[in-house]
Amino acid sequence: MSTVMVCDDSPLARETMRRNVATVPGVTRVLAAASGEEALARWPVERPSLVLMDVRMPGLGGTESARRLLALHPEANVIMVTVAEDADGVARAVTAGARGYVVKDASREELAATVVQSLTDAQGRRAPAAAGAPSGGAAPTLTERELQVMNGMSRGRSNAEIGKELYLSEDTVKTHARRLFRKLGAADRAQAVAVGFRWGLVR
Template identity: 70%
Template structure:
């Protein structure tokens, strides 16, 4: 059963995350780290299935800790945590090798979806490496691609709609379809996946 490592320098945030993760169906164990440095040492000892890593921490920040972790353990799966939809943080985290991205105030359903996505995506990538197609990027419609590109630029649904001559409700419909196709829990998660698959640059 999966083990999840939660890394956050805030005691309150880490405790809240630990409780939220422990409540996710299928998660067997939750271990904690209070810094990037501790996350590196705990990962080697615990070998967690997923690591939730705060982007901004004093000392060794989450992005650099992720880069070092993946250099040492390429099979590690890391989901970055942030206080807001920080597209720049998404880009840096994905370039560092993160598997996904989650806003800290996400719902329990979004947290469960993100963990499930990262766990199953690892299986899909292994299948793709054996010659399957499961790990490939999904086929997006032209509108879904345009909406994703707008999100990657930090545009709101209204701004995307004005640029594409669509109503905001229509943009939301395309966004929901996009989320389902890529397995994203929110806009930031969709952008992270888009960067990782080369759908946006």
């Protein structure tokens, strides 16, 4: 029996996600918050099992809201909701304690899988592998170049900008990025950075 809070400033996005989450097995109640400030105020009262927090919102913003929530309540379970390629916002939230992310255009099935995994793993105090956290074992071995590329990604740099910093062509950076994704089991930049932070490969 779990309660999920959906925090998004867009009424349409908020209601769509609320309806989708309400169909997830094990979720008995879905709360809706229109801002990070509202989520911070309501969390101590409602104490939801999971907060789905939009990264980009006016006012306090999702990343800062997640940081403050987790600083006040380390036991909170937060998953960031983001547009694809928003590596910087995800990375900052993950360093603050968010357990991962889900993209806004994820299918209902993908969203459900992330919610179920997050709720299940939160009960065991483990970060959800589906949301960009290590699932056990040794950290992957990355080359110096791969670490440099991931560090550039964590700072929100484009492949071209990373190439200029490292004196590499953009195509070469893309090659390193593909190898990096494969080693980390990541589908995109945001997930690679999230996994990197979880493993302590990015600081």
